[in-house]
Amino acid sequence: MPDQYEVFSLVEFCSSRQLIPSNLTAYVVNAHTLSLTWDLPSNVNAIDRVYIVATELGPKNRTIQSQSFDNSIKKLDFQINPNDPHSIHPNQTVLFSALCSDRNGQNSSKIEYQFYVNIINSDNNTKPSIILMPHFMFQHILLLIFLFFFINPHPTLNTTLRPNIYYAQVPRSSPYPAPRDVRVVRINDTTVQVFWSPVYHPTVARYIIHYNDKADHKAENKWSLYSPSNPGSTSAIISGLKPDAMYNVRVSAEFSSANIHDPHYVPGTSSREGELSEIQVADIYRRSKDIIHYDDHLSRPYNLTYVDLTSNSVKLLFFFNETNPDHRRHIQKLEVHYEGIQNYVDGLGTTRSTSHHNLAGLISIPATQGSREWLVTGLVPNTQYTFNLTGTISSSEQSSIKIYSRPATIRLSTDYDAPPYVDRPEQDRRILLQTSGRPTQASKVNLRLHRASTKNGPIDRYYVVVHLIEHISYQQYVPQEGRKECCYTAAVFNESQLPDVFVLGDGKETRDWDPFHHRVYNNSPLSSVCKVKLVSWGFNRKKENLTTSSATIDVNLLPKIVQPQNQDTFNSLLWIFGIIVLIFLILLIVIIFILKYNRTKKKPLTPPPECVPFDLTPKVLTMEMQMPMIPTTISPASSNEPVEFRRTQPSNTYHTITKEVPVNTHPPIHIDEFGEHLERLKAADNYKFSQEYESIDPGQQFSWENSKFEYNKPKNRYANVIAYDHSRVILHAIDGIAGSDYINANYLDGYRKQNAYIATQGPLPNTFADFWRMIWETNSACIVMMTKLEERNRLKCDQYWPSRGTEVYGSIQVTLTDFIELSSYSIRTFTIAWTGHPEKREVRHCQFTAWPDHGILEHATSFLMFVRRVKVLNPVDAGPIVVHCSAGVGRTGCFIVVDALLERLKLEKTIDIYGHVTLLRAQRNYIVQTEEQYIFIYEAINEAIQSGQTEVPARNLLTHLQRLLQPINDSSLTDMELEFKRLANVKAQPSKFLSANNPANKFKNRLVNILPYENTRVCLSPVRGVEGSDYINASYIDGYRFKNGYIATQGPLTETVDDFWRMVWEHNVTIIVMLTKLKEMGREKCTQYWPTDRSARYGYFVVDPVGAYNMPQYLLSEFKVTDSRDGQSRTVRHFLYTEWPEQGVPKVGEGFIDFIGQVHKTKEGFGQEGPIVVHCSAGAGRTGVFLTLSVVLERIRYEGVVDVFQTVKLLRTQRPALVQTEDQYQFCYRSALEYLGSFDNFVSS
Structure with a gap:
């Protein structure tokens, strides 16, 4: 393969231009392929066919290639190889003719381009210009395309222009590459089909499939070979495989040095095999080894329906009754079998079909009587599924024969999801040399765009998004969401219009065809001082804003160079x-x-500590970081607080290598001024926030050599998130294993404590052992996980802990001893031990699960409670707290900064968010990854300052309550009043109540100021043609242990009774708590929405009274609710509390506490998973007291602490005005104290 091609092009236009394809240009695809692209004329609909003919000009004038296309094709690839007689020859002129014909075959016109091809070697001394361009020569092949334009607009007039020269760089590729995109599809128990993408090389003779049994270690290096009978085929069927086995599969191409087009050519002769593709694993397994029989006498499930259908889950509803109790065989369990077909178009435009089924294991359901439901997860978006629900028994205990009832069947299609990953655009990197004028910079570039697969659902449109960066610096690996840039949309295309090649900066406009937007996007010329990043998005309008962005590409605007006259x-x-x-x-x-x-x-022999020479910095850092990493606590009197140390050091220290020291322009903020400072930063749409965040030193001047070693690269979850050498966690090296001391983790400083944290990525399967080894070697006792394992159907972290029992990771044995799942976080307790050693240690694993899949938390209350919980669980003498999310920089940084600054608040009256983030950026790259996260830290700290420390140990509650009730400085105000008033500091914007304020819904609200937030409101199934039919004044509320454990709602109005029962049915409610009488103080507080003596119908639902029980403080009623559409029924229990006075609150809380306990005991005994509905009149005051005490009392039992203030504040982020009056607020405190009064060990003397 030559090092370079030099291609001279002569361009000649014919005189007739009515149907001429214009702008025929050459584009380098790879080292073997030259691509031609062209533009069609404006009257494209008049075109019937487009013809491209390549003719080699010479003695024979032979045609190399001739192809015709329809009027939607604008691209053709030509092979460049001197060994191929059917490709472009070196030292020859090739004439490319582009022609169009209209529908009638008339008006045929053509445009001709002549290319002269010459081979150049990089060591040719006659081309010194190549040697003088080391940037382009580095690991690239130069392709020089000299385009000379000779325009002939009239038969008698010739106009000649001087040549334009382009440099195009082509990635150096293997001369014998491997096939790409290899995948294996199972056909049956012994057969698979292998697919691959073709190798674009003119001498490919055939393809060879290599496969062997993965479990057969004796055959590890022995491969069976198979070649399809059709040499050009890109798929092959391999049969005769062993069932229940796994096979390694690889594909290679065979390249021939002979003429493969010769009819006498024999594959395998005069040839060599190319590189092998990556190994793909084929899993050959049987669906079942059981022999299946159906018995019509067995009872079968019936009325199989579904609700809550999402892109990856569905809830199945059905009935099961043993209809033949005298039959000698009874159903032992129910099984769900399902299969799905997914039809889609991949990114290359190929229509594909994929099957999905639950072969990994059947879903077994206990065969209990009555109405049942089952949540099926792990489904695939945009897939048509068939579910079969059957009852089963075994003919005998040891028999493989299974006997099934006839199945209940249902078919459904899962919802769409965000489009899959979009390949990032590719830039045509070329430098234009002009013939005259001053040197300028290019204002437009060519980009190759790639389509996304419709695997997750249809794609509506693509946007080309440009980010302009003012200063060109080493930022090409910064994640997109981590940079604040000027952003605009350059173009929009619908799915069918997306071009293969897009000219960025050509000044053209595109229009959004959405009738709700009418937007026009201008593809503005690019600035000469800008560095541009391009992002493409796929949108799916079937469901709102299902978007996916590609990775970004740095588009370098290469300068135009003046062309000499000869x-x-x-x-x-x-x-x-x-x-x-x-x-x-x-x-x-x-x-x-x-x-x-x-x-x-x-240089002095011993430099003073305040003046460390710059050239010694790497050594100082290395020596400092290679010492044993034992966290060093610095006393409050010490001046060596890490952030302050950074501020006070001269600019030649390692902390401040950059020329400017922006950290000194952002001093710490006094807590009394923090609220006002926050409002100033948020003014003008966070303009000053953006300025402050952008000015933070990215800290990328440090080295990360260990992360770049080839043997360490697979240990990095993301290629651009690395571990700085000077602060990385260094594991004890294992003899004979290169890189065994490496893990993608860095030590980070806390408040007055060096190496207080370890920030790391979510462990990968190949780093599980290293992760647990790090926990052991650093003596860490607490792991903080800030992500779920999967978010938005994307893997964020692999599960590195045992779900039950014990797992061994490398040398570390990990045993799960306890697990508690709460509404916003989970806590696991592990016992870890070094294999073969008696010492055991306890490690807590705290996983925060309330962080949204996209963006940040709307309120910081639950996050602050989690941070404080971690602080309590982490022993004082333990090693660093290990914190990770997915990359270990964004949410990880939020946790570490907030935790450190909460410690600072205990001892100081100032806050330094800017300084602490800057400090951490010098220890791990991209810490606090986005501006959103940076603002969230400010909001969290502001909330912590305003709220103060309100959590108290349960045993100190009496003393705390006495203090709250004491007047302040002989005034009439008490701390209790001030604490309650602080709850009203946050005012909700009208935009949070969109549905509630809809004119079609306003009559459904009992009070105009007690409305559900849009993000927490309970949604009903909409009724076709009825506006607002999905609305009810009700809000989801999180309990202490269960997310959405309650529904807080108003007392139903006459107009909303049907909606109330619809909500009860659709959301699987089995318990209703009522905290008001129907009338109080002569006013209606609630409409009677239940029957007393006989059944009543509410919409589709028939409610039958089953029984009523008068208890000392409440009335318990049971109802049978039946859906008249399908006959399904459900039991609902109704608790009416009768002891709440019409004015004020109960004098003692004992009775109300007992009532709360009875409700929850019934819920647990009932065995249903639906929420508890709680209402009073407006669904705010008494409802809030019930919810607050439910959470507070359960937290006392689990944690032994009380925090009424934070509990109410958290509840108010889910529904306004919960706990409406100060009397109700104080009643919560008193009731908690009465509850503790029954436990002598809790009450202080």
Whole structure:
């Protein structure tokens, strides 16, 4: 393969231009392929066919290639290889003709381009200009395309322009590459089909499939070979495989040095095999080894329906009754079998069909009587599924024969999800040399765009999004969401219009065809001082804003260089330029050597600590970080607080290598001024926030050599999130294993405590052992996980802990001893031990699960409670707290900064968010990844300042309550009043109540100021043609242990009774709690929405009273609710509390506490998973008291702490005005104290 191609192009236009394809240009695809692209005329609908003919001009004028296309094709690829007689020959002129014909075959016109192809070697001394361009020569092949335009607009008039020269760089590829995109599809128990993408090389003779049994270690290096009978085929069927086995599969191409088009050519002769593809694993398994029989006498499930259908889950509803109790065989369990077919178009435009089924294991359901439901997860978006629900028994205990009832069947299609990953655009990197004028910079570039697969659902449109960066610096690996840039949309295309090649910066406009937007996007010319990033998105309008962005590409605007008048002058100038550059480099090296020598000569033997020479910094860092990483607590009196140390050091220390020191322009903020400072930053749409965040030193001047070693690269979850060498966690090296001391983790400083944290990525399967080894070696006792395992159907972290029992990871044995799942976080307790050693340690694993899949938390209350919980669980003498999310930079940074600053609040009256983030950026890259996260830290700290420390140990509650009730400084105000008033500081915006304020829904609200938030409101199934039919004034509320454990709602109005029962049915409610009488103080508080003596119908639902029980403080009623559409029924229990006075609150809380306990005991005994509905009149005051005490009392039992303030504040983020009056607020405190009064060990003397 030659090093370079030099291609001279002569372009000649014919005189007739009615149907001429224009802008025929050459584009380099790879080292073997030259791609032609062209534009069609504006009257494209008049075109019937487009013809592209390549003719080699010479003695024979032979045609190399001739193809015709319909009027939607605008691209053709040609092979460039001197060994191929059917490709472009070296030292030959090739004529490309582009023609169009109209529908009638008339008006045929053509445009002709002549290419002269010449081969150049990189060591050819006659081309010194190549040697003078080391940036382009580095690991690239140069392709010089000289385009000479000769325009002939009229038969008698010729106009000649001087040539334009383009440099195009082509990635150097293997001369014998492996096939790509290899995948294996199971056909049956012994057969698979292998697919691959073709190798674009003119000498490919055939493809060879290599496969062996993965479990057969004796055959590990022995491969069975198979080649399809059709040499050009890109798929093959392999049969005769062993069932229940796993096979390694690889594919290679065979390249021939002979003429493969010769009819006498025999594959395998005069050939060599190319590189092998990556191994793909084929899993050959049987669906079942059981022998299946159906018995019509067995009872079968019936009325199989579904609700809550999402893109990856569905809830199945059905009935099961043993209809033949005298039959000698009874159903032992129910099984769900399902299969799905997914039809889609992949990114290459190929229609594909994929099957999905639950072969990994059947879903077994206990065969209990009555109405049942079952949540099926792990489904695939955009897939048509068939579910079969059957009852089963075994003919005998040891028999493989299974006997099934006839199945109940249902078919459904899962919802759409965000489009899959979109390949990032590719830039055509070329430098234009002009013939005259001053040197300028290109204002447009060519980009290749790639389609996304419709695997997750249809794609509506693509947007080309540009991010302009003012200063060009080393930021090409910064994650997109981590950079604040000027952003605009350059173009929009619907799914069918997306071009293969897009000219960015051509000044053209595209319009959004959405009738709700009518937006026009201008593809503005690019600025000469800008660095551009391009992002493409796929949108799916079937469901709102299902978007996916591609990875970004740094588009470098390469300068236009003045073209000399002739080639000799041009070469001379390049020689002169090269000599000047060489002299400059020599002078620069000499100057650096002299400066370094003088500095070394003048350097004192022991430099004072306040003036560390810059050239010693790497050594100081290395020595410092390779010492044993034992966290060092610094006393409050010490001046060596890490953030302050950074501020006070001169600019030549390692902390402040950059020329400017922006950290000194953002001093700490006093807590009394923090609220006002926050409002100033948020003004003008967070303009000053953006400025402050952008000015933070990215800290990328540090090295990360260990992360770049080839043997360490697989240990990094993301290629651009690395571990700085000076702060990385260094594991004990294992003899004979390169890189065994490496893990993608860094030590981070806390408040007055060095190495207080370890920030790391979510462990990968190949780093599980390293992760647990790090926990052991650093003596860490607490792991903080800030992500779920999967978010938005994307894997964020692999499960590195045992779900039950014990697992061994490398040398560490990990045993799960306890697990508690709460509404916003989970806590696991592990016992870990080094295999073979008696010592055991306890490690807590705290996983925060309330962080949304996209963006940040709307309120910081639950996050602050989690941070404080971690602080309590982490022993004082333990090693660093290990914190991770997915990449270990974004949410991880939020946790570490907030935790450190909460510690600072205990001892100081100032807050330094800017300084602490800057400090951490010098220890791990991209810490606090986005501006959103940076603002969230401010909001969280502001909330912590305003709320204060309100959590108290349960045993101190009496003392705390006495203090709250004491007047302040002989005034009439008490701390209790001030604490309650602080709850009203946050005012909700009208935009949070969109559905509630809809004119079609306003009459459904009992009070105009007690409305559900849009993000927590309970949604009903909409009724076709009825506006607002999905609305009811009700809100989901999180309990202490269960998310959405309650529904807080108003007392139903006459107009909303039907909606109330619809909510009860659709959301699987089995318990209703009522905290008001129907009338109080002569006013209606609630409509009677239940029957007393006989059944009543509410919409589709028939409610039958089953029984009523008068208890000392409440009335318990049971109802049978039946859906008249399908006959399904359910039991609902109704608790009416009768002891709440019409004014004020109960005098004692004992009775109300007992009532709360009875409700929850009934819920647990009932065995249903639906929420508890709680209402009073407005669904705010008494409802809030019930919810607050439910959470507070359960937290006392689990944690032994009380925090009424934070509990109410958290509840109010889910529904306004919960706990409406100060009397109700104080009643919560008193009731908690009465509850503790029954436990002597809790009450202080």
